Amino acid sequence: MSDDLKKGLEGVLVAESELSDIDGEVGKLVYRGYTIEDLAKGASYEEVLYLLWYGHLPDEGELAEFTDSMVAERAVDDAVIEVVRTLAEADENPMAALRTGVSTLSAFDPDDGDADPTDDEANLRKARRITAKIPTILAAFARIRQGDDPVQPREDLSHAANFLYMLNGEEPDDVLAETFDMALVLHADHGLNASTFSAIVTASTLSDLHSSVTSAIGTLKGPLHGGANQDVMEMLKEVDDAEQDPLEWVKGALDEGRRVSGFGHRVYDVKDPRARILGEKSKDLGEAAGSIKWYEMSTTIEEYMAEEKGLAPNVDFYSASTYYQMGIPIDIYTPIFAMSRVGGWIAHVFQYIDDNRLIRPRARYTGPEDQEFVPIEER
Ligand SMILES: CC(=O)SCCNC(=O)CCNC(=O)[C@H](O)C(C)(C)COP(=O)(O)OP(=O)(O)OC[C@H]1O[C@@H](n2cnc3c(N)ncnc32)[C@H](O)[C@@H]1OP(=O)(O)O
Ligand SMILES: O=C([O-])CC(=O)C(=O)O
Numbered sequence: 001m002s003d004d005l006k007k008g009l010e011g012v013l014v015a016e017s018e019l020s021d022i023d024g025e026v027g028k029l030v031y032r033g034y035t036i037e038d039l040a041k042g043a044s045y046e047e048v049l050y051l052l053w054y055g056h057l058p059d060e061g062e063l064a065e066f067t068d069s070m071v072a073e074r075a076v077d078d079a080v081i082e083v084v085r086t087l088a089e090a091d092e093n094p095m096a097a098l099r100t101g102v103s104t105l106s107a108f109d110p111d112d113g114d115a116d117p118t119d120d121e122a123n124l125r126k127a128r129r130i131t132a133k134i135p136t137i138l139a140a141f142a143r144i145r146q147g148d149d150p151v152q153p154r155e156d157l158s159h160a161a162n163f164l165y166m167l168n169g170e171e172p173d174d175v176l177a178e179t180f181d182m183a184l185v186l187h188a189d190h191g192l193n194a195s196t197f198s199a200i201v202t203a204s205t206l207s208d209l210h211s212s213v214t215s216a217i218g219t220l221k222g223p224l225h226g227g228a229n230q231d232v233m234e235m236l237k238e239v240d241d242a243e244q245d246p247l248e249w250v251k252g253a254l255d256e257g258r259r260v261s262g263f264g265h266r267v268y269d270v271k272d273p274r275a276r277i278l279g280e281k282s283k284d285l286g287e288a289a290g291s292i293k294w295y296e297m298s299t300t301i302e303e304y305m306a307e308e309k310g311l312a313p314n315v316d317f318y319s320a321s322t323y324y325q326m327g328i329p330i331d332i333y334t335p336i337f338a339m340s341r342v343g344g345w346i347a348h349v350f351q352y353i354d355d356n357r358l359i360r361p362r363a364r365y366t367g368p369e370d371q372e373f374v375p376i377e378e379r
Contacts (some may be wrong), residue, residue, distance in 0.1 A: 001362075003364065005364055008266075009197075009361075010266065014192070014197075014359065015192065015200070015351075015352060017191065017192070017348065017351060018032060018055075018351065019031065019032065019052060019189055019191075019344065019347050019348060019351060020032075020189040020190060020191050020344070021191070022190065022191050022267050022268070024265070024267040024268045024269050024270070025269055025270065026270065027268055027270040027271055027272065027273045027276070028273060029190070029272075029273050029274065031048065031051060031052065031188070031189055032051055032052070032055070032056075034051070034057075036185075036186060036273050036274060036277070037273065037277065039185050040182050040185050040186055040277050043057070043185060044158060044159075044160075044181055044185070045158070045159050045160055045181050045184035045185050045188065045340065045343075046063060046066065046067050046070065046158065046159055047063060048184075048185050048188050048343065049066075049070075049131065049188070049343045050062065050063065050066050052188065052189055052343050052344060052346075052347035053124070053127065053343070053346065053347055053350065069128055070128050070131065070132045070159065071132070071153075071155050072132075073128050073129045073132035073133060074132045074133065074135070074136055074153035074155075074162065075133075075136065075152065075153055076105075076133050076136045076137060076140070077108040079104075079107075079108065080101065080104050080105060080108060080133075080137065081140055081150060083100065083101065083104045084097065084101055084137055084140050084141050084144065084150075085140075085144050087100060087101070087141065088140075088141050088144035088145035089144070089145070091145065093221075093331075094138070094141060094142070094331050094332050094334070094335045095217060095218075095220070095221040095226075095227070095334050095335055095338070096221070097137075097141050097335075098134065098137060098138055098141070098217055098335045098338055099214055099217040099218055099221070101134075101137040101138075101141070102130060102134065102137070102210060102213050102214050102217060103210060103211075103214045105129070105130060105133055105137075105210060106208065106210035106211075109126055109129055109210065110125075111125050111126050112126070112208060112210065115208070117203075117206045117207065117208055117209075117353070118206070118353055118356075120350070123209055123349075123350060126208075126209045126210070127209065127346045127350075130209065130210065130213055130342060130346070131342050131343060131346065132159075134338065134339045134342055135153075135159065135162065135163035135166065135339055136150075136153055136166060138163070138167075138332060138335050138336070138339060139151065139163060139166035139167040140166070142167055142329060142332055143166075143167070143169075148169070150166070151165065151166045151167075151169050152166075153166055157171070157177075158177065158181060159181075159184070160177055160178075160180040160181035160184055161177035161180075161181070163180070163339065164176055164177060164180055167328070168327075175285075175288070176326055179281055179285070179322065179326060180326065182277070182281070183278070183281075183319060183322065183323070183336070183340070184339070184340040185340075186274045186277060186278065186315065186319075186340075187274075187315065187319075187336075187337050187340035187341055188340050188341065188343045188344050189341070189343065189344030189347065189348075190315075190341075190344065191267070192348075193225065194219050194220075194222075194224075194225050195216040195217070195219040195220040195225060195226065195341065195345065196216065196341075196344060196345055196348050197219075198212075198215040198216045198218070198219040199212040199213065199215060199216040199345040199346075199348060199349050200212070200348050200349060200352040200359065201215070201359045202215040202216075203349040203352055203353050203356075204352060204353075204356055204357065204358050204359040205358060206353075206356070209346065209349060212345065212346075212349050213342055213345055213346070216338075216341070216342075216345045217338050220334065220337060220338050220341065221334060223261065226316070226334045226337040226338065226341070227334050228261040228262055228314070228316040229262070229315075229316040229319050229320050229323070229333040229334060229337060230320075230330055230331055230333045230334050231261035231262075231316075232261045232262040232316055232317055232319075232320035232321075233320040233321065233323070233324050233330045233333065234330065235249075235260070235261060235262075236294060236297055236298065236320065236321060236324075237330075239297060240293070240297065246297045246300045246301050247300060247301075247304055249301075250301050250304050250305065251304070254308065254309065260301070260305060260311075261316065261317075262313055262314060262316045262317030262318075262320065263305050263309070263311040263312065263313055263314065263317065264311045264312075264314065265312075265314045268312065268314065269312075270312055271312040271313055272312065272313060272314045272315050274314075274315040274319075275312075275313040275314060275315055275317050275318050278315065278317075278318035278319050278322050279295070279298070279299075279313070279317075279318040281318070281322050282294060282295045282298065282318050282321040282322045282325065283295040285322060285325040285326065286321075286325060289325060294321035294324060294325065295321060297321075298313075298317065298318060298321055302317070319333065319337075320333065323336065
């Protein structure tokens with residue numbers, strides 16, 4: 001047994017995976033051998049889900065069957081919506097609300113209860129239900145808290161377009177629907193990131209799929225992981241609202257020893273390929289709207305961070321201004337990340353439990369030794 005301490009488990013191999021591969025030196029990401037650039041350009045989120053869960057890209061018949069099976073699961077039980085309503089009225093944090101919402105889904109899942117956690121067919125049915133219902137829960141939460149009624153899912157729209165429809169109460173145009181679909185494709189999987197690791201730690205105890213996804217949502221919520229996309233937009237807004245020079249802002253933040261959200265990565269030494277794609281999208285959206293101020297502010301910060309800190313943007317940096325220009329409320333950026341990443345979490349859980357071993361690392365004990373126990377009344 002090695003006594004080397006690997007803080008943050010950096011570089012530690014704990015599993016084999018066929019799902020996604022990252023080359024952090026050149027900034028390359030692939031899902032099952034397909035580059036993220038090709039998938040972003042050519043595949044829908046539904047195709048990527050199929051690829052991750054079933055191992056190959058679907059043909060037209062397979063995709064139609066899969067899509068129908070997902071669409072059929074979009075509606076959420078009224079009792080779950082009532083829980084969502086209570087959370088929205090209590091002004092719950094959206095990620096916390098999503099975490100509780102997904103946890104609540106298990107009470108209404110016909111395959112939950114005493115189901116064998118390694119039953120592949122039951123797990124796939126649960127996977128479809130959880131993934132199809134997350135957008136419905138999230139859109140309902142976002143609407144209820146602003147005093148609007150939830151909008152029922154439509155059957156004729158894609159996963160991405162249906163979410164925007166349920167969120168805004170109107171069908172998105174093609175640019176919005178395609179941009180959002182692409183964002184879902186980009187966020188679907190990323191090796192053993194922290195939230196995916198949480199999901200498989202939970203699965204490795206032979207717990208159920210809802211528990212794995214709930215654990216993962218809680219992990220994605222933090223500002224060092226998925227929570228960074230919200231922080232990035234709040235930072236850009238702060239700079240803009242104060243009519244500050246972005247360079248001055250970023251210098252000040254670094255001088256105070258603060259981290260700049262959306263920069264740095266455990267695996268990438270160079271710009272995250274997803275940030276390259278989203279940066280272009282952010283610029284396109286700005287040009288279409290007649291102002292690229294968010295894009296320009298972002299690139300100014302990017303250049304300074306590269307020069308001063310040698311740090312490059314991660315996926316959260318340019319997703320922020322992309323979502324902002326799509327009119328999406330800032331505090332649901334991280335739940336949107338979860339809405340996509342659930343596909344990857346589930347794929348990793350399936351893969352891991354196929355050859356399961358309990359995940360249980362060690363901590364080096366640094367506490368006191370040989371203490372003499374003193375009964376409470378004598379302390
Ligand atoms: C989807 C995702 O999860 S992508 C990541 C989203 N998170 C963020 O954007 C938050 C900001 N980024 C960070 O905090 C980090 O870069 C992380 C958490 C992503 C990666 O962390 P680690 O691999 O553990 O790197 P670590 O925290 O050890 O940082 C290494 C050095 O870079 C510095 N650094 C890393 N990121 C940043 C940053 N964003 N701003 C300023 N300094 C930074 C650290 O202060 C540290 O410097 P030091 O050695 O002088 O103390
Ligand atoms: O891989 C990571 O550590 C974080 C990340 O970029 C992701 O989860 O998409």
